[in-house]
């Protein structure tokens with residue numbers, strides 16, 4: 001299926017690693033011009049060069065997304081470079097383990113900044129461009145928003161916010177025909193996930209115990225599987241889908257695991 005993404009300028013926050021890098025890869029294959037926004041300068045530049053060598057166009061702008069001024073500069077650079085923006089994938093975030101019993105109020109607020117405030121800021125900054133192009137937004141979310149995890153209040157609150165903002169923006173942006181959807185991730189092996197699993201005493205055993213509970217094929221979701229759904233939702237092929245939370249998780253969140 002041709003998703004009709006040729007030449008579309010799509011911002012992907014945190015697009016040089018993990019799930020974001022998978023999204024950039026699939027968007028490139030579809031002929032879009034993904035634009036990475038993130039802080040990881042070396043990885044971003046090497047990613048962009050890797051694509052250039054293969055004659056794919058990938059843009060970039062550096063920003064520590066918790067700083068609204070850097071978000072503003074990044075979006076301005078992208079408009080200067082490409083003269084339009086057709087889509088936004090809010091993806092960057094971190095499960096930073098700020099719990100209720102052991103966390104602090106300051107760390108909780110920092111977690112909100114790391115995980116949801118820039119979703120809002122970036123959406124607000126690109127809105128004038130999306131209005132011109134009937135663009136689309138995809139927010140990457142987490143199963144933690146509906147299952148909880150324990151010991152991660154800030155991230156859980158932010159992920160709940162990602163879900164509700166998806167619905168809220170879908171309603172607010174209806175007059176402009178801008179669609180807003182969310183792809184919810186459960187277990188996907190990325191640099192962030194690797195760091196988390198290594199925090200357990202026996203990471204290998206923990207990984208096996210998790211994958212054994214994933215109903216479909218007893219394996220983790222790949223970054224490509226997440227990215228394929230994101231590409232579909234950001235494209236015109238999903239032209240009548242808005243305000244939806246799509247779980248790409250092998251049935252992990254909702255299927256009755258007692259059966260499998």
Ligand SMILES: NC(=O)c1ccc[n+]([C@@H]2O[C@H](COP(=O)([O-])OP(=O)(O)OC[C@H]3O[C@@H](n4cnc5c(N)ncnc54)[C@H](O)[C@@H]3O)[C@@H](O)[C@H]2O)c1
Pocket residue numbers: 013014015016017018019020037038039040063064065066091092093094095114140141142143185186187188189190191192193
């Ligand atoms: N990996 C999983 O299993 C999983 C599960 C549920 C949800 N998610 C969500 O998926 C998204 C991506 O996760 P991932 O596992 O690919 O992470 P990752 O750490 O592997 O990659 C994230 C990228 O975003 C960048 N980034 C993060 N915060 C940033 C900031 N404040 N400013 C600039 N750049 C920033 C990082 O530098 C990195 O390049 C996150 O929002 C996370 O909540 C992941």
